Amino acid sequence: MNNEVPLSWPEFTRVDIRAGTVLSAKPFPEARNSSYILVIDFGPLGQRKTSAQITDLYQPEELVGRQVIAVVNFPPKQIANIMSECLILGAVGDDKAVNLLRTDTPVENGARVG
Numbered sequence: 001m002n003n004e005v006p007l008s009w010p011e012f013t014r015v016d017i018r019a020g021t022v023l024s025a026k027p028f029p030e031a032r033n034s035s036y037i038l039v040i041d042f043g044p045l046g047q048r049k050t051s052a053q054i055t056d057l058y059q060p061e062e063l064v065g066r067q068v069i070a071v072v073n074f075p076p077k078q079i080a081n082i083m084s085e086c087l088i089l090g091a092v093g094d095d096k097a098v099n100l101l102r103t104d105t106p107v108e109n110g111a112r113v114g
Contacts (some may be wrong), residue, residue, distance in 0.1 A: 016073035043110030
């Protein structure tokens with residue numbers, strides 16, 4: 001990662017980060033790396049589908065109903081046989097396991113993170 005060039009405030013404000021609730025999670029065997037397909041409810045923004053490499057720390061059944069944080073304004077990206085419509089956020093450990101970001105208490109789906 002290149003940290004030499006600071007991010008400007010206007011650049012940061014263009015990133016649309018929102019809270020949403022996972023509606024469904026299922027294994028994604030077609031993906032190159034072990035992943036799940038998630039459908040996330042972002043309230044007024046609607047539902048978005050994504051692929052998430054979070055199989056090291058999470059089982060599909062424990063993800064359903066969980067609020068997560070995601071970037072919702074990246075262009076859709078083809079991943080195997082699905083179109084990913086958002087990027088779920090998490091902290092990546094030295095072991096490459098992804099620990100999902102979330103709020104301390106429930107918030108409205110679609111709430112902006114800022």
